Amino acid sequence: MRVALWKIAHARSGDKADRADIGLFAWDAPTYAVLKREVTPERLAAHFRDMGAGPVELWPLDNLLAIKIVLNRALQGGAARSLRMDNLGKAVAARLLRMEIEAPADLPRLRAP
Amino acid sequence: MKTVRVGAGLGFYGDSWHPVRASIERGGVQYIASDHLSELTLAILQKDRQKDASAGYARDGVPMLVDLWPLAAKHGVKFILNAGGLNPQGAREALARAFRDKGWKAAIATVSGDSVLERLDELRAAGEPLIHMDTGAALDTVRGRMLFANAYLGAQPIVRALEQGADIVLTGRVADAALSLAPLVHELGWKWDEWDKLAQGLTVGHLLECSGQGSGGNFGSAEEWARIPDYAHLGYPIAEVDADGAALFTKAPGTGGRVSFDTLRQQLLYEVHNPHAYFSPDVVLDMGTLKFDDQGGDRVRVTGASGAARPERLKIVGGYQDGWMGTGMIGFSWPQAYAKCAKAAETIKTLVAERGWPIEETNVEYIGYDSLLGAQADPTYRDELNECFLRMTIRTKERKVADAFGRLFPWLGLSGPPYVGSMKGVQGAKELLGIWPTLAKRGLIEPKADIAVERI
Numbered sequence: 001m002r003v004a005l006w007k008i009a010h011a012r013s014g015d016k017a018d019r020a021d022i023g024l025f026a027w028d029a030p031t032y033a034v035l036k037r038e039v040t041p042e043r044l045a046a047h048f049r050d051m052g053a054g055p056v057e058l059w060p061l062d063n064l065l066a067i068k069i070v071l072n073r074a075l076q077g078g079a080a081r082s083l084r085m086d087n088l089g090k091a092v093a094a095r096l097l098r099m100e101i102e103a104p105a106d107l108p109r110l111r112a113p
Numbered sequence: 114m115k116t117v118r119v120g121a122g123l124g125f126y127g128d129s130w131h132p133v134r135a136s137i138e139r140g141g142v143q144y145i146a147s148d149h150l151s152e153l154t155l156a157i158l159q160k161d162r163q164k165d166a167s168a169g170y171a172r173d174g175v176p177m178l179v180d181l182w183p184l185a186a187k188h189g190v191k192f193i194l195n196a197g198g199l200n201p202q203g204a205r206e207a208l209a210r211a212f213r214d215k216g217w218k219a220a221i222a223t224v225s226g227d228s229v230l231e232r233l234d235e236l237r238a239a240g241e242p243l244i245h246m247d248t249g250a251a252l253d254t255v256r257g258r259m260l261f262a263n264a265y266l267g268a269q270p271i272v273r274a275l276e277q278g279a280d281i282v283l284t285g286r287v288a289d290a291a292l293s294l295a296p297l298v299h300e301l302g303w304k305w306d307e308w309d310k311l312a313q314g315l316t317v318g319h320l321l322e323c324s325g326q327g328s329g330g331n332f333g334s335a336e337e338w339a340r341i342p343d344y345a346h347l348g349y350p351i352a353e354v355d356a357d358g359a360a361l362f363t364k365a366p367g368t369g370g371r372v373s374f375d376t377l378r379q380q381l382l383y384e385v386h387n388p389h390a391y392f393s394p395d396v397v398l399d400m401g402t403l404k405f406d407d408q409g410g411d412r413v414r415v416t417g418a419s420g421a422a423r424p425e426r427l428k429i430v431g432g433y434q435d436g437w438m439g440t441g442m443i444g445f446s447w448p449q450a451y452a453k454c455a456k457a458a459e460t461i462k463t464l465v466a467e468r469g470w471p472i473e474e475t476n477v478e479y480i481g482y483d484s485l486l487g488a489q490a491d492p493t494y495r496d497e498l499n500e501c502f503l504r505m506t507i508r509t510k511e512r513k514v515a516d517a518f519g520r521l522f523p524w525l526g527l528s529g530p531p532y533v534g535s536m537k538g539v540q541g542a543k544e545l546l547g548i549w550p551t552l553a554k555r556g557l558i559e560p561k562a563d564i565a566v567e568r569i
Contacts, residue, residue, distance in 0.1 A: 010375065012326075012333035014384040016152070017247060017548045023382030025375065050488035059388055061401055063417075064378045068388045072247075076474075080153045080546035081435050083476035083506035084484075091485040093333045098489040 001105050006097035008109045009035060013093035020053070020074040020089035022096055024067045028108045032065040038101035039067055047099050048074065051092075069096070114355045117300040119293050119317065121349040122147025122194060123173070124324030126154045130177040132325070132349045132368065137181065137190050140351045140365035143300075145185070146292035147194035148322045149174060155261045155286065156432045156546050158198040169200035170283075175207050178281065182217060186280075193271060193292045197283040199261065201225045202565075204283045209569050220568045222279035224270045226561040227286040229429055229553070230262045241553045243429070255433040255549060262431035264553065267394030267423075268314075269305070270562040271295035277566045286430075288393045290318025293352070301356045305423075311396035312420030313358030316403065319391070320362065320380050320415075324349050327362070327380045328411075329370035343369025360415045374407040377415070390421075392428070394555070397421040427558050431549035436473065436510050437542045439518030443525055444480075444502035444534040451495050453530035454479050454503035460529060461505060464521055474508040500534065508545065515542030 005011070005024070008031045013022040024039065026032035041056040048056070054073035061068060075089055076082040086092070103110070120142035122133055126149045136142050149171035162169030174196025185192065197204045201223035208221055229236060233252065237243055243252045263286035272295050274282045284292070294314040297303065303310045320327050327350035329341040341347075348368025353361045362372050370376075381400060385391055388400040399419040406414040441461065445453040458477050465472065480502035483490035507518050519539045526533045 006335040010332070010334035010337065010379070012331065012379040012383055016384050016386065017550050019247075019386070021382075021384060021386065023379055023385075025378060027375075047489075057387075061382075061388055063401060063403055064381065064405075066378060066382060068382050068385065070386055077435070078153075078546075078548045080156060080432065080548065081508075083438060083474060083508055085478050085480065085504060086485050090331075095486055095489040097333075097335065098486070098491075 001103065002100045003103040003110065004098055004100050008103065008107055009097070011093035011096050013089050015075055015079050015089040018073050018075050018078045020071040020092045022069040022093050024069060024096060026065045029065060031107050031109065034101070034103050034107065035067055036060050038103070043099070044069060048095070114357070115301060116353050116355045117144070117297060118142045118351060118353045119144045119146055119296055119321065120351045121321040121324045121327060122192070123149055123177070124322065124326060125149070125151050126157070126171050126173060128324055130181065132347060133181060134184065135348055135365035135368050136351055137184050137188050138365070139367065142190055142351055144296040145190060145192050146318065146321055147177070147192065147196065148289045148292060149194060149196040150198060150286060152430060152548060153432055153546060155199060155263060159261045162199055167203050170198040170204035171196035174204055174283065175211055178208060179211050182219070186217070191280050191296070193282045193295060195284045195287055195292060197223060197225065197285045199228060199285065201283045201285050205567060208281070208283070209567060212569055218569060219280045220278050220566055222274035222277065222282045222564060222566040224266065224274055224282060224284040224287065224562065224564055226563045227263045227266050228261070229264055229558070230259060233259070233262060236553050236557055239557055241557065243551045243553065246550045246552055255547065258433040258435070259549070260432050260434060260546065262429055262549070264427050264429045264558045265394055266559070266562055267291050268295040268298055269395070270564050272299045274564045274566060275299040277564070279566050289322040290315050290393055291395065293318035293321050294395060297354050301354070305395070308396050308420030308422060309418060310358040312398045312418035313360060314354070315391070315393050315396055315398045316415060316418045317352045317354055317360050320377060321350055321352060323380060323383065325370065326383065327377065328364050328372050329376045332376055333379060341371050345369065358418070362413045362415060363411050372411040372413055374405045374413060377405060377413055392424055394427055395423050397424065425554060426552040427555045429551050429553055431551070432546045433549055435545045435547035436508050437512045437515035438545050439507045439509065439515035439542055440540040441505045441519050441522035442502060443522050444500060445530060446500050446532040446534060447498065449496070450498045450501035451479060451482060454501045456530050457503050457525055458505060460525065461521055465518070470509065470514045471511060472507045472509050472514065476506045478504045480504050512542045
């Protein structure tokens with residue numbers, strides 16, 4: 001089924017020069033396995049196309065159940081040069097949490113409480 | 114085994130120091146590591162210094178220390194802060210003056226020598242091209258517009274200041290995490306080639322350097338953020354580190370916020386590029402071997418950092434003048450709030466085109482609809498918004514164009530679409546800054562590091 005990331009993961013973003021960076025975190029190990037499979041540089045590049053982001057880099061971290069994502073050239077040259085309301089890229093993680101992926105319906109966070 | 118407790122101070126210039134009080138009173142900390150300099154704070158401080166040669170340091174350092182020192186002195190707590198900015202000596206003079214007025218005694222050290230703005234040609238003559246490390250662009254493209262350029266020093270000069278008995282160490286630009294790493298090295302007797310221990314220390318520094326973000330603040334999540342307890346009294350994170358480098362993270366009893374695997378791992382990856390090679394002046398950290406043992410009750414044990422040898426070259430960050438931003442804003446109420454904003458934007462664009470202004474880039478955002486989410490904004494209710502604000506920004510090389518742009522907007526109040534709000538004045542031109550990260554051999558930088566201790 002199609003699932004938005006906010007239902008199964010959490011995330012924080014920040015800036016470094018012209019790069020926006022995001023930590024994407026699974027709440028549990030089964031979800032982490034799905035994120036590793038579904039969250040690819042190609043899908044991220046398409047998702048963030050409107051930010052004009054250059055190459056997307058990605059590192060899975062099994063010990064943290066996390067994926068580190070870097071969007072190069074995503075901040076209009078950097079926070080102090082950007083024309084955007086979100087010049088620091090703090091809400092870029094929220095943009096990511098709206099991305100939909102294919103996930104099994106029985107992930108822990110998707111089961112009825 | 115000997116341990117040392119370091120507490121987080123500020124996380125940026127303008128952050129609150131009130132939570133530090135609880136860390137000193139009830140958190141058992143021996144050191145406070147306080148970060149006042151974001152990547153571009155030095156640009157603000159440079160403007161201060163241009164107006165007044167005795168300025169150029171972060172102005173929140175002195176009031177913070179004046180407020181907290183009686184309590185800190187009673188508990189034997191030392192402060193390490195980079196509030197020296199571009200003028201650590203000026204910061205020390207201001208602090209010494211304030212302390213003398215109160216009749217207080219302290220050994221106040223400065224660490225300086227990080228500024229390379231006056232040395233760019235000398236560094237190039239010594240064989241460093243100082244090209245932009247991300248784009249490869251040549252320095253000459255921005256050389257004449259550079260406003261500041263500072264190297265990131267490491268923990269070594271801070272340790273030397275502590276060895277000389279400093280109670281307060283005021284630094285210029287140092288790696289943020291060095292503010293915490295230094296007291297660990299100093300107290301626990303680590304050697305400068307014990308890479309795994311230094312990597313643990315770098316991990317500690319990185320987890321402490323953004324104040325409340327290490328203890329439940331800005332916890333990026335849907336729904337879970339609302340379960341973070343008592344934001345009003347959120348406690349800043351504290352790390353108790355033993356001689357082997359194992360670190361127990363917690364916060365002062367009775368404070369709000371949360372220290373857990375989840376809140377710490379969000380901070381761990383914050384503003385990090387390759388997590389297997391997190392560079393600092395003192396060690397290169399691989400986060401891939403870290404272990405987090407969440408013991409509950411706001412206690413998390415962190416071990417397992419892997420360190421590799423420190424880099425041969427230090428990072429320098431420069432900032433250069435890169436044009437001006439003009440800003441206009443206007444808000445509209447229902448009905449058709451979004452459509453009226455769009456009409457206003459179209460109208461402004463017509464006026465700008467008719468004036469033939471030299472504008473390099475125009476940015477249109479709808480606050481209340483897409484200004485934070487961009488293309489991820491959900492259009493379902495766009496045409497039924499209760500209210501919406503148009504924000505337009507432009508980039509131009511001409512300051513007067515940036516100023517004039519903002520002045521186009523008030524006219525819309527009487528001659529544009531109906532039910533206008535937000536006629537709260539005009540925003541003037543704002544200077545834009547480009548950032549110039551580059552590298553230079555440490556042998557060209559570190560011999561210039563200067564440590565001075567003043568006892569008052």
